[in-house]
Amino acid sequence: MSLSIDADVVVVGAGIVGAACAEALSAAGVRVVVVDRGAPAGGTTAAGEGNILVSDKEPGPELDLAIASRREWPAVLARLPETVADVEWESKGGLVVATTDPQPLEDFAAAQREAGVDAQVITPADAFELEPLLTRAVTAGVYYPEDAQLQPVLAATALLAAVRAGGGEVRAGVTALSVRRSAAGRVIGLETNAGVIRCSAVLNACGPWAGSFSKSAGGPIQVLPRRGMILVTAPLPECVRHKVYDADYVGAVGSGEADLQTSTVVESTRGGTVLIGSSRERIGFDDTIRVRVLRELARKAIGLFPFLGDVPVMRAYGGFRPYAPDHLPVIGPDPRIEGLWHATGHEGAGIGLAASTGRLITELFLGLHPHVDPKPFRVDRPAVLSPAPAEPVAARTSGGTS
Numbered sequence: 325m326s327l328s329i330d331a332d333v334v335v336v337g338a339g340i341v342g343a344a345c346a347e348a349l350s351a352a353g354v355r356v357v358v359v360d361r362g363a364p365a366g367g368t369t370a371a372g373e374g375n376i377l378v379s380d381k382e383p384g385p386e387l388d389l390a391i392a393s394r395r396e397w398p399a400v401l402a403r404l405p406e407t408v409a410d411v412e413w414e415s416k417g418g419l420v421v422a423t424t425d426p427q428p429l430e431d432f433a434a435a436q437r438e439a440g441v442d443a444q445v446i447t448p449a450d451a452f453e454l455e456p457l458l459t460r461a462v463t464a465g466v467y468y469p470e471d472a473q474l475q476p477v478l479a480a481t482a483l484l485a486a487v488r489a490g491g492g493e494v495r496a497g498v499t500a501l502s503v504r505r506s507a508a509g510r511v512i513g514l515e516t517n518a519g520v521i522r523c524s525a526v527l528n529a530c531g532p533w534a535g536s537f538s539k540s541a542g543g544p545i546q547v548l549p550r551r552g553m554i555l556v557t558a559p560l561p562e563c564v565r566h567k568v569y570d571a572d573y574v575g576a577v578g579s580g581e582a583d584l585q586t587s588t589v590v591e592s593t594r595g596g597t598v599l600i601g602s603s604r605e606r607i608g609f610d611d612t613i614r615v616r617v618l619r620e621l622a623r624k625a626i627g628l629f630p631f632l633g634d635v636p637v638m639r640a641y642g643g644f645r646p647y648a649p650d651h652l653p654v655i656g657p658d659p660r661i662e663g664l665w666h667a668t669g670h671e672g673a674g675i676g677l678a679a680s681t682g683r684l685i686t687e688l689f690l691g692l693h694p695h696v697d698p699k700p701f702r703v704d705r706p707a708v709l710s711p712a713p714a715e716p717v718a719a720r721t722s723g724g725t726s
Contacts, residue, residue: 334521368643382432555618
């Protein structure tokens with residue numbers, strides 16, 4: 325059985341990264357089919373906050389990619405058909421505050437400025453002017469005017485709409501099983517539960533399930549799930565104007581610890597709700613709601629914005645983020661199998677990094693000069709190809725491919 329579809333590239337995974345890659349490829353004239361075992365944008369993307377950040381990354385390859393992606397996002401949005409929904413893009417800026425010794429935060433900002441980030445050290449009085457409801461325990465702040473936000477599900481579905489408008493196809497409810505290869509070993513198709521899609525390349529954009537699919541495809545990489553939780557308040561009048569987080573957040577982003585880590589992140593949405601995060605925990609694909617995690621998020625958020633102590637929480641949600649052991653995305657061709665590509669491992673930065681990831685995949689696929697150095701993200705680096713550590717039982721029983 326064979327689906328009546330031929331494509332240059334089949335993208336496995338219809339989350340924000342897969343959608344951005346598919347849109348960029350399609351815009352460049354590449355024939356694209358996107359498949360996902362569930363609904364588009366229904367996995368990790370649906371559990372995201374929509375952050376487009378340069379403020380939370382240390383100088384290095386990921387920050388370079390983030391800077392490039394922040395510049396790329398407006399160009400991507402400008403390509404979208406006029407008929408697609410508003411993706412709620414907001415160039416709101418970010419504010420990072422310290423409530424203890426301000427020197428580490430100021431040193432971090434200085435290093436970022438040398439890397440090209442607009443990081444403005446401000447006084448506590450300046451911080452209170454930006455965010456009047458902040459705790460008065462703030463000792464220093466850094467304002468990042470380049471930080472932005474969008475609604476991730478709307479963005480992913482808009483990107484996929486652009487793929488369809490460009491002649492591509494998006495197939496929900498189609499599970500990728502493995503790749504079909506020629507006698508010479510190159511990719512000639514994708515095996516799915518609905519048959520074979522003939523193609524010259526397969527892009528693994530399965531997010532936290534990318535490790536599982538990569539094994540099925542014959543090119544295993546180490547990508548692990550790392551769970552995060554978010555609290556959502558009832559709708560409020562305007563109360564938080566920027567994305568605001570404490571200085572601990574940067575350390576949590578860069579940490580590889582498996583145990584629970586929480587840091588305060590507070591931001592409003594266009595609908596008036598306030599999102600409260602963030603947590604990181606390597607527990608496989610265990611989706612049990614842990615009340616202690618939610619309590620810790622609430623406690624720290626109240627410490628940053630005391631008024632939140634009187635605000636009802638409407639709901640909580642969580643998701644699994646694709647974690648690579650060296651904290652860098654995996655972007656590019658798999659040198660072991662001609663025609664197998666990967667775009668995964670962005671962890672909690674996938675929304676922000678998606679635009680440049682799509683552009684970089686397209687440049688590499690077409691042999692164009694890349695707009696950022698692709699070497700740090702290459703598939704054949706030791707941290708990605710080394711054997712994965714043992715995971716909890718839940719990780720072995722609840723996973724799968726997109």
